[in-house]
Amino acid sequence: MSEQIDRLIKKEYAAGFITDIVSDTLPPGLDEDVVAFISGKKNEPEWMLEWRLKALRSWREMVEPHWAHVTYPDIDFDAISYYSAPKSSSDGPKSLDDIDPELRSTYDKLGIPLHEQEMLSGVAVDAVFDSVSVATTFRHKLKEAGVIFCSISEAMHECPEIVRAHLGSVVPQKDNYYAALNSAVFSDGSFVYIPKGVKCPMELSTYFRINEAKTGQFERTLIVADEGSEVSYLEGCTAPMRDENQLHAAVVELVALDNAKIKYSTVQNWYPGDSEGKGGIYNFVTKRGVAHTNARISWTQVETGSAITMKYPSCVLKGDNSVGEFYSVALSNNYQQADTGTKMIHLGKNTRSTIISKGISAGHGSNSYRGLVRMNPGATGARNYTQCDSLLIGDQCGAHTFPYIESKNPSAVIEHEATTSKVSDEQLFLCQQRGLDAEKAVSMIVNGFCKEVFRELPMEFAVEAGKLLEVSLEGAVG
Amino acid sequence: MLSIRDLYANAGDTEILKGLNLEIGPGEVHAIMGTNGSGKSTLSHVLAGRTGYEVTGGEVRFLNQDLLSLATEDRAREGLFLAFQYPVEIPGVSNMEFLKAAVDALAAHRGEEPPDAVSFMKRAREVSAMVDLDPNFLKRGVNEGFSGGEKKRNELMQMLLLEPKLAIMDETDSGLDIDALKVVADGVNAFRREDRSVVLITHYQRLLNHIEPDFVHVLAGGRIVKSGDKSLALELEDKGYSWIDEEVA
Numbered sequence: 001m002s003e004q005i006d007r008l009i010k011k012e013y014a015a016g017f018i019t020d021i022v023s024d025t026l027p028p029g030l031d032e033d034v035v036a037f038i039s040g041k042k043n044e045p046e047w048m049l050e051w052r053l054k055a056l057r058s059w060r061e062m063v064e065p066h067w068a069h070v071t072y073p074d075i076d077f078d079a080i081s082y083y084s085a086p087k088s089s090s091d092g093p094k095s096l097d098d099i100d101p102e103l104r105s106t107y108d109k110l111g112i113p114l115h116e117q118e119m120l121s122g123v124a125v126d127a128v129f130d131s132v133s134v135a136t137t138f139r140h141k142l143k144e145a146g147v148i149f150c151s152i153s154e155a156m157h158e159c160p161e162i163v164r165a166h167l168g169s170v171v172p173q174k175d176n177y178y179a180a181l182n183s184a185v186f187s188d189g190s191f192v193y194i195p196k197g198v199k200c201p202m203e204l205s206t207y208f209r210i211n212e213a214k215t216g217q218f219e220r221t222l223i224v225a226d227e228g229s230e231v232s233y234l235e236g237c238t239a240p241m242r243d244e245n246q247l248h249a250a251v252v253e254l255v256a257l258d259n260a261k262i263k264y265s266t267v268q269n270w271y272p273g274d275s276e277g278k279g280g281i282y283n284f285v286t287k288r289g290v291a292h293t294n295a296r297i298s299w300t301q302v303e304t305g306s307a308i309t310m311k312y313p314s315c316v317l318k319g320d321n322s323v324g325e326f327y328s329v330a331l332s333n334n335y336q337q338a339d340t341g342t343k344m345i346h347l348g349k350n351t352r353s354t355i356i357s358k359g360i361s362a363g364h365g366s367n368s369y370r371g372l373v374r375m376n377p378g379a380t381g382a383r384n385y386t387q388c389d390s391l392l393i394g395d396q397c398g399a400h401t402f403p404y405i406e407s408k409n410p411s412a413v414i415e416h417e418a419t420t421s422k423v424s425d426e427q428l429f430l431c432q433q434r435g436l437d438a439e440k441a442v443s444m445i446v447n448g449f450c451k452e453v454f455r456e457l458p459m460e461f462a463v464e465a466g467k468l469l470e471v472s473l474e475g476a477v478g
Numbered sequence: 479m480l481s482i483r484d485l486y487a488n489a490g491d492t493e494i495l496k497g498l499n500l501e502i503g504p505g506e507v508h509a510i511m512g513t514n515g516s517g518k519s520t521l522s523h524v525l526a527g528r529t530g531y532e533v534t535g536g537e538v539r540f541l542n543q544d545l546l547s548l549a550t551e552d553r554a555r556e557g558l559f560l561a562f563q564y565p566v567e568i569p570g571v572s573n574m575e576f577l578k579a580a581v582d583a584l585a586a587h588r589g590e591e592p593p594d595a596v597s598f599m600k601r602a603r604e605v606s607a608m609v610d611l612d613p614n615f616l617k618r619g620v621n622e623g624f625s626g627g628e629k630k631r632n633e634l635m636q637m638l639l640l641e642p643k644l645a646i647m648d649e650t651d652s653g654l655d656i657d658a659l660k661v662v663a664d665g666v667n668a669f670r671r672e673d674r675s676v677v678l679i680t681h682y683q684r685l686l687n688h689i690e691p692d693f694v695h696v697l698a699g700g701r702i703v704k705s706g707d708k709s710l711a712l713e714l715e716d717k718g719y720s721w722i723d724e725e726v727a
């Protein structure tokens with residue numbers, strides 16, 4: 001069986017190609033001038049520059065964290081270029097037609113034909129190519145509803161008071177090493193504001209793509225859902241094949257004010273490195289949301305890419321009766337390492353959280369779930385349910401769980417369940433006896449294992465996620 | 479249909495099949511009986527191509543092909559079906575999607591378009607009714623939480639849907655209540671056709687009251703040691719297996 005598994009796990013990365021566009025790239029290295037350059041490039045207000053510089057100063061005093069269950073060579077932060085923009089977009093495209101044809105074809109190869117999406121799917125797309133937003137659609141329809149969906153640099157000019165009030169309110173500049181770095185040099189990202197009582201009329205979606213060699217990508221996303229509003233946001237990524245490791249340190253902040261609902265879904269398919277473990281993206285992301293009274297934040301993620309993932313989308317359940325959810329599928333194949341999970345911080349009364357984590361390991365992959373559930377003294381009547389399942393494919397991979405529980409309120413209830421299973425010979429034999437090849441069999445078994453999470457994804461994403469798993473597992477099986 | 483010549487096979491390091499011969503013609507129903515551990519399931523696994531077994535000698539021809547050189551899934555696509563003695567669960571994968579994937583794989587092998595969802599659903603409901611399983615079973619995970627008897631009927635349902643040329647049924651009658659036994663027998667009889675063959679591995683004559691076999695064989699010591707018509711099963715029911723051992727010795 002392991003031989004068959006080996007063969008199946010080895011499959012070329014389908015999105016591995018490099019777009020040939022002249023980029024406007026800063027030389028490697030990071031100092032105050034670089035930060036000022038980035039800020040200047042975006043015409044940022046003075047307060048924003050100050051904010052960034054403060055972050056830079058904090059970052060310099062911090063040390064790179066090494067507590068996660070992953071290993072990788074030291075990152076040389078002076079060898080990274082902190083700004084890169086596709087040249088042709090420096091004037092800013094007025095419509096989709098103004099986009100560099102080369103770029104457009106990149107999206108087409110990735111299966112994201114913008115104009116078709118515009119017409120068919122009803123999904124508004126804010127595509128980030130390297131560091132600059134190059135296409136934003138459906139602005140008008142959203143505008144009618146009063147929804148603001150734009151790049152964060154635009155937001156700084158269009159609605160500076162909202163940005164200023166919330167940026168860093170969930171993930172402060174010096175929250176952690178990578179968040180501080182991001183705060184200093186973030187290039188762009190998405191901004192969403194949903195006004196009071198408004199249900200966003202469509203799913204909002206952003207596709208990210210890293211392209212320039214040695215360019216760290218530092219996205220910054222801020223979503224503010226005002227009282228009683230609702231929004232569902234999709235984030236999907238894929239990167240071209242590269243030999244060098246690329247650092248990705250994004251920050252996502254969600255603010256759900258009283259009675260608001262935010263659903264944030266991610267499908268992450270960055271280049272995982274080759275079958276020997278060479279290359280691939282380092283994905284060190286800070287994602288956190290604050291839920292006020294009766295608000296609900298739900299994170300759903302399907303993580304199949306990146307060489308190394310450290311990612312813990314978290315919820316601070318600040319208001320009474322607020323709800324936090326985390327649904328995750330993380331797959332590590334070949335030499336991929338994933339250390340991912342969530343933090344549920346219960347502050348308010350009767351707050352509730354649910355964690356469903358599905359870890360899949362194949363090849364030499366290592367998959368760790370790391371989750372913290374904290375019940376603060378004020379969290380009277382709070383509840384958490386955690387279910388943490390691991391699936392092993394082959395016998396050279398590993399799965400680990402690190403659940404941390406801190407309860408300072410005796411009335412709080414915390415439940416934790418964990419299972420580990422293998423794709424068994426019997427299951428494979430049954431599938432093959434019915435005419436399925438091993439590859440199809442494994443992808444079906446794995447999809448079945450992930451069902452509880454896929455069910456949480458928006459419809460079009462669920463299909464994509466299933467396909468992604470299939471592609472990511474090719475070469476994985478026996 | 480199937481021709482087994484002098485087959486030797488190991489399970490792990492143990493030699494289980496030791497020079498087995500068996501000829502099955504189109505349209506025939508053969509019953510294979512034998513004591514626990516005599517190698518009946520091993521034979522079915524070796525024929526279906528399960529990993530963990532090593533064929534050390536002999537030849538098997540299936541529809542004029544060298545069966546043993548075919549990959550597991552290709553044997554299935556060519557029309558060999560095994561109803562498992564112990565059906566395994568696949569959590570989260572619905573019976574429906576599993577069956578659709580299988581039907582599509584077989585269609586692709588024949589160079590045909592996969593059936594559309596509507597006609598597939600219709601056929602799936604028909605066969606689930608034939609084996610007396612509520613259509614809700616189609617939505618449940620493959621064998622997930624099924625009772626023993628339900629699992630067996632689910633195997634038969636797959637067989638009726640996939641329409642193999644040769645069906646090997648490994649103790650599909652074990653653990654069935656009397657009504658379910660009748661349902662299974664009716665299903666097999668409905669399946670019988672002059673271009674389809676069935677191998678019934680069973681311990682009980684009572685199944686053969688409902689499905690009349692053309693031949694009955696006794697597997698012992700890794701070989702077919704005795705063959706006869708349906709009266710052999712009655713004789714076994716009456717006398718057990720020890721007289722055969724003596725006869726062979």
Ligand SMILES: Nc1ncnc2c1ncn2[C@@H]1O[C@H](COP(=O)(O)OP(=O)(O)OP(=O)(O)O)[C@@H](O)[C@H]1O
Nearest residue numbers: 489490491492494513514515516517518519520521
């Ligand atoms: N992997 C293995 N290694 C060693 N021995 C094995 C292995 N698999 C099966 N066997 C042995 O082979 C023999 C035949 O097993 P098999 O399951 O074919 O019997 P059977 O005739 O189907 O019995 P039953 O009527 O109980 O179903 C048994 O003694 C069993 O323990």
Ligand SMILES: [Mg+2]
Nearest residue numbers: 518519520563
């Ligand atoms: Mg058996």
